[in-house]
Amino acid sequence: MKKILFLLLLSIAVIGCKSTSVTNTKLDNKTERMLKGNWAITAVNFPGSEYLKVNAFNIEDSNCFVGSNWSFISNNNEGQMSLNNPSTNCKDFSSPISWYVNKDGNFVLKIINNHKAKDVNSGYILKLNKVTETSFDLIDKVNVAGQVKDITYSFQRQ
Template sequence: MKKITILILLLTVIISCKSTSVGNTKLDNKTERILKGNWIISGVNFPGSNYINVTSFNLGDSKCLINSEWSFISNNNKGEMKLNNSSSVCKDYSSPITWYINKEGNFVFKFINNYKAKEVNNGYVLDIKNVSETSFDLVDKINVAGEIKNITYTFQRK
């Protein structure tokens, strides 16, 4: 009987100390559903944009993102982006993406190209602002002459 009591006590301790995994960092499913669909970047704005060039997402000049096409699928957090602003400065580029709104309310995405999402370690975390059915802004932080400034990507529903 003493062994059974010790065994029950031991099992109780083990079960009560079992850690629980959240496993899901998404919180804002409502915003994700609003973003579902096809979008274009209609503007890229930051202090000094007339005088300096900023490289966005390691793709090239931030102005090359204007008119880029983005699609977001909210039920599986996948999508695609296409740069189609070909010029001597801008190159064509297309990639599948994964994305979600994290528990802090930030927009998180990464280009996955020909890889599985779990194999890609680099991504981007941006503030999401001014969300409506027809537009929203993604805001990134950039270093301009030693000062942190905001760069805003304005999206319009296509």
């Protein structure tokens, strides 16, 4: 009887413990619906940005993202992003994206770039901040001169 009681308590403890993950997939559907539509990055800011370059999303210098266009489709968590600013020395880049907002306020992003979303094993987790009907910020952590700093991407609705 003691053995059965022990196993029962052990199984309750194991079932009761849940895994917590930064990529928590419990969605914040209300916030996702607010982000639905077309957006542009209007500013990229981080300490030392006037002197240092940061390779954003392993694509291009963070300043090249100013003016980039992003579309978010909330019912299937897909979208598109594109860099195409002819007045800069930045390369053009366009890719489908997969994204969602979790209950912890994190924006989870995969840049698909000619793959299926399920085949892309890496992505980015950014903090979603200051969400309104017309603007929001995404905050990433970057290594700037050996120190971890926040880089803020400010979005404006198009």
